[in-house]
Amino acid sequence: MDRPRDDDHATGGAVMTGPVGTGAHAHGPTRPTAPPRHARPGAAGRSTGAAAPYRHDLDGLRALAVVLVAVYHVWVHRVSGGVDVFLMLSGFFVAGGLLRSFARGTPVRLRTYLPRLARRLLPALVLVVAAVLVASAVLLPRTRWTGVSGDVLGSLLYAENWRLAAAEQAYGAADVGQSPLQHVWSLSVQGQLFVGLPILLLLVWWAAGRAGVARRLTIVHATVLAAAVASFAYAVVAVRADQASAYYDTFARAWEYLAGALLALLVTRVRPPGAWGLVAGWVGLALVVASGVLVDGAALFPGPATLVPLAGAALVVVAGAPGPRGIAVAHPWSVSRLLARSPVARAGGYAYAFYLWHWPVLVFTIVLRDRPVGWLAGVGVLGLAAVLAVLTKHLVEDVLRRDPRDVRDAMPARPPRWALRPLVVAVTATVAIAPLVWNAHVLSIQRSYQGTLQDADVAAYPGALSVLEPGAYAAATADPVPAVETVAEDTSRVVPDGCMTGNGESDVKRCSYGPEDATTVVALVGASHSEHWFAALEPIAERRGFRVVPVLKAGCLFLDPEDSVGDGECATWQREAMDYVLSVEPDVVITTSTRPTMSDGSRETVPDEYVRAWERLAQDDIPVVAIRDNPWLPFWMPECAAVHGSDSDECAVAWEDVLDDVDPSLDAVQELWNTTILDFNDVLCPDRVCRPVQGNRFVYRDDNHLTATYAVTLSPVFDERFGVATGWW
Secondary structure (H helix, E strand, O other): OOOOOHHHHHOOOOOOOOOOOOOOEOOOOOOOOOOOOOOOOOOOOOOOOOOOOEOHHHHHHHHHHHHHHHHHHHHHOOOOOHHHHHHHHHHHHHHHHHHHHHHOOOOOOHHHHHHHHHHHHHHHHHHHHHHHHHHHHHHOOHHHHHHHHHHHHHHHOOOHHHHHHHOOOOOOOOOOOOOOOOOHHHHHHHHHHHHHHHHHHHHHHHHOOOOOHHHHHHHHHHHHHHHHHHHHHHHHHHHHHHHHHHOOOHHHHHHHHHHHHHHHHHOOOOOOOHHHHHHHHHHHHHHHHHHHHHOOHHHHOOOHHHHHHHHHHHHHHHHOOOOOOOHHHHOOOOHHHHHOOHHHHHHHOOHHHHHHHHHHHHHHHHHHHOOOOOHHHHHHHHHHHHHHHHHHHHHHHHHHOOOHHHHHHOOOOOOOHHHHHHHHHHHHHHHHHHHHHHHHHHHHHHHHHHHHHHHOOOOOOOOOHHHHOOOOOOOOOOOOEOOOOOHHHOOOOOOOOOOOEOOOOOOOOOOOEOOOOOOOEEEEEEOHHHHOOHHHHHHHHHHHOOEEEEEEEOOOOOOOHHHOOOOOHHHHHHHHHHHHHHHHOOOEEEEEOOEEOOOOOOOEEOOHHHHHHHHHHHHOOOOEEEEOOOOOOOOOHHHHHHHHOOOOHHHOEEHHHHOOOOOOHHHHOOOOOOEEEEOOHHHHOHHHEEOOEEOOEEOEOOOOOEOHHHHHHHHHHHHHHHHHHHOOO
């Protein structure tokens, strides 16, 4: 074990995110050679800069937290709260170490802090990311490679949380469609805080340069407290507005990290007396273990509900702080004694590597099995992750973490860190460059694909026309378009044009397509299932001479403002969207009429909110053409086609599995004079079977959205049925 240097206080103790110090120090860096039988009375000084005995119990708490995370991922499919415990412990050690450096009047030095941080975080991360890159190339279909390449870059840049938020990817249980690097979002949050907080505090320290050390320290502490309060307030608002995005938001998560820093200050001053500490420790442990059951973290974190696991962890930390007589720590039935036992505490040293490995091992196991893991397979997943964690720690982390100045102290049998440097650089460069090469390949495919469509004979890529005019087109000989590498991005032009309100936005985009001098206006309104009809509608607008005004927001339905609940971005957009549509005074509104449901045995439903929105438009004499939604399928169609072939029965879905026999919206609009229903599912699923490819074009870009490449071939039938519905031609 390397001996910590003076600047180890700045990087604190070992935490899940990559032990950025040498151990779980309560107040300083010194690590004993063997676990003490119990804490010595009065060993912790009152000063925030004082040293204290090594906290083996917090190593045990880390081990417990990472086991909870993995167990919940494998079998429970809920958020355990373990990641939040890690985040607070990171603040307790790392940010607490920063505050102690200020208390001594010798603030952290970034030139030593940042390299030490990188040396202790990056080796294991790069190894796991490299393994994921190779496994993805071997085990995942090409439809997934673009997403994985983005996740690789997001992970290496510690920006995966923002990438997931931008992609509007809700945190979900492991399945074949989940990213094998999804779990790195939490490491990205912590990495950003590891770098951002010392920079902020150094700026504050510098700005208060004329004050004395005590006053400057007070200002630093006040800054941490104010930032924690501000982050918590922001989290409360963000969760109400858009919890799915707030889940990954560093600013909404910062209060958990800063709470750990404040706890590091508090624990030197507040110690529960005797038996109270004993009780507090067990209550805290119970909260940590039960938080995944008590609260739905996937739907409520990082809001106030996060206080449940954090309060539990805080109680364990405080209860384990040696008091005047050390009763809470020394008692044979104390939580601290339990967590400090050698097997438990030693397991905490592998927490970071285990966390990194468990998720990709789980995801790839599900891919190989093509079904969720059971009890036996789950045990295998955890066992393999544990073996990989042990190997990673001893063969990679322990070697590469050592300070170059400590090489002279290393055992001769262990290779010096400098000897592995070329290999580390080569692996890191390869892992970073591979996604860039793949993205360049995808870009070339996109350019080639555009030329292919522009120059191709319709006979080679008839799309829906092969269903509308059976027998008129020969069997396809070329590969379907778009290429499987790019099909997931095949949206209508309103998306790249910025004419669809995105995640994190609430303003209505004001765009118009079609002849500028047209007097007839069609408003295309709703979410992404309205958006994908634009590709079919735009050619009709050009030919028939009307304008199309898209009023669209991803994941946000078009409702009457009275049904819009709260003040979140979706509710705000819904109110503005209705006002904007009414101000445009369109000649007709096009939207969707159904949603998928399985609750009552049916496959489709017409939300009451839809009907009330149509009634609201009727008050202003605005006709509505509502399109029955396309099927929501049980798997990604392009991915199935890439694995089994586009004509395989493995990729065929029966009508009765995804659609009702009779469109339920026909009954819902009987009393509405202004609403007409259109249904194109007879084309999407001819002969009552839904397949991934029609006329050499992919129908779906995922499991429920039409590709623009296919939708444009629906334009003739859309033109015919829309003309009848409106009576315009």
